[in-house]
Amino acid sequence: MRQQLFTSLNTKMKHRYCYGGSLRNSAKGRAARPLSTKDPIHLVLKINKTTVKGGLRNPYAFRLMNIVLKRYALKFFVKVEQFSIQNDHVHLLIRGTRRSKLQSFFRVVPGQFAQNLTDTLKTKGKERIWKYRPFTRVVKGFKAYQIVRDYIQLNECEANGRPYSKTRLRGLTQKQRQELWEFRMRPTT
Template sequence: MNIVIKRYALKFFVKVEQHSIQNDHVHLLIRGTRRSKIQSFLRVVPGQFAQNLTDTLKNKEAKEKIWKYRPFTRVIKGFKPYQIVRDYIQLNECEANGRPYLKTRLRGLSQEQLRELWEY
């Protein structure tokens, strides 16, 4: 999946600042200069993921559905929202690697917890 992200980031001139690939979802923090290029990137990458996961390139008969929901995107404006999203993606990656999940995690982390998160 990393190869797909890198290939299409180069093709559409999109900078992938952070990513987290899980079993059932993907988080990407991307930056681009043109809206059309970002839209193309966000259209092509999920399609390539689906083709790779179902092996559609070799098996034309595959009708298996990969995505439960359509991709969710959000434009981030400002440094504080950027930090929140960046920390959320890092937290998600740490939880996938064994950090215990807490229901209260989205209510805000202390400065100490944030430092620990980025050292994990």
């Protein structure tokens, strides 16, 4: 009986490997950012839709995001294993060598993207480009790693024209997983 009382009090366990995003609006998201140099990290950056016209998939913003990611991944020794740029958010699966380098990467990439984008739009920083602070989650275990990889790949396929399905995250069979990784955008005539 006593043990059941303690388990209901432990609400931080669900979010102990997560930080940022909408979690910052609650008390459970205000601790130190959990980072790991041994495990991969799932990073999500979300923009305000009203600030960036055409979203991140418009040619200029898409190219700019790719350039910024590559430049600062090299500078901070961060390995970008997988990424997907959507209209209103970016998914990254990364690994880093040092905590300080990862923190710098999380700070500099959104800042440089926003700075370069607002310089070209001449908005003088009146509106915030990013909706939330960067969301990160340390991916523990192979099954969680495989789920995140499939999720990022599914997002990329949907951005390239795959139809959206409500049951897309219910668990993939081996055949569905193989189709997911073989999906390419069909050329339009």
